[in-house]
Amino acid sequence: MRINISIIISSLIAASFGVQAAVSVFACEPEWASLTKAIGGTHVRVVSATHARQNPHYIRARPSLIAAIRRAELLVCSGASLEAGWLPVLLKRASSELQPGGVGYLMATDHVAVLETPTTVDRSMGDVHPEGNPHVHLNPNNLIQIGRRIKEQLQKIDPDNKAVYAKRYADFERQWAVAIQRWTVQAAPLRGQTVIVHHKSLSYLLDWLGINTLASLEPVPGLPPTASHLNTVLKDSSRQPVLAILRTPYDPSDASEWMASKTRIPSVVVPYTVGGSDQSTDLKALFNHTIELLLMHGS
Ligand SMILES: [Zn+2]
Structure with missing residues (x-):
């Protein structure tokens, strides 16, 4: 009994001093x-x-x-x-x-x-x-x-x-x-492939995996796509194979979908951060799902 009381007292002291x-x-x-x-x-x-x-x-x-x-x-x-x-x-x-x-x-x-x-x-x-x-x-x-x-x-x-x-x-x-x-080995087939992005939000991923960026749909980061810029990207995309048009869950879809409809390049939403897809429940799952999505379109 004496032990129990001392435990209670010490935990009360700890709580009152904010130790925990x-x-x-x-x-x-x-x-x-x-x-x-x-x-x-x-x-x-x-x-x-x-x-x-x-x-x-x-x-x-x-x-x-x-x-x-x-x-x-x-x-x-x-x-x-x-x-x-x-x-x-x-x-x-x-x-x-x-x-x-x-x-x-x-x-x-x-x-x-x-x-x-x-x-x-x-x-x-x-x-x-x-x-x-x-x-x-x-x-x-x-x-x-x-x-x-x-x-x-x-x-x-x-x-x-x-x-x-x-x-x-x-x-x-x-x-x-x-x-x-593990991810580096898994993503090896993506090395040297080319993508189009909506905003430059995926540059570190693409740089790490050795994936080239043909263009952003935004003419400059933060500026919405313009008709003339989209037409330039469209022309450039016909000169080489492009794996996908990538955007985050918060990017507007219209420019990506327009480009996809003109080129038949798949338009893909990548999770971008934790919670960006049902599967991306933590950081490890975020990378697992992102690489899985890219490989799905890269074969
Ligand atoms: Zn940005």
Whole structure:
């Protein structure tokens, strides 16, 4: 009986001092929510500002997001202007730790090699990728690097669980390395093939798998397709075999479907992030389903 009472008392003390409280995390996109959960397990409580059917370039800084960011101890986003239209407004309401340089500030693009960096700084064409391509999560090697960074920042924010984060990250890294090897072998037939994309949201996936991009249906990232640009792409697509016209669940379908009807190239929706298809329930399933979809059209 005495033991039971002491257990109850010590757990009450732990609760009152917040010893078991999970770290509150604000993720801008589902991929970062998923990766943070993989590293943090039950020691993190994660909110994602967007879901797979929302274009992360354009969401509204609604009051529920302000409430969530005010509570957050760690912010995990893509950066490189992907969230430029809405995150700065939210950040004004967040703690000092979440501001650039703070222990709770993590932008994925700060920790990996960014593709498609512009040679001139000119946004007159409405480019939404002024600092290069921010959609970095579809190269699985990037997730190892960003996962390591998440681990390091969680260890600083919650030093009591330092060993837990180290162990969970080590497990993630080991399992991920095995999965990457498997995907690379599986996707080998796709190497050297060519696709058309709606927006440049899949560049890291295509670069990783050695798939060429003939064109984007958007003349410039963020600008809707124009008739003259679509006609140029149509002409170019007749000169070589094209595997598929790829878009995400949130891209408008009209340009892809028009191109598909003119060319007989299949129009394919890839999940893009966790939750983007019924099968894509976590990051590993996202890559499994994406590669499966590409192979289905590549044979
Ligand atoms: Zn983009």
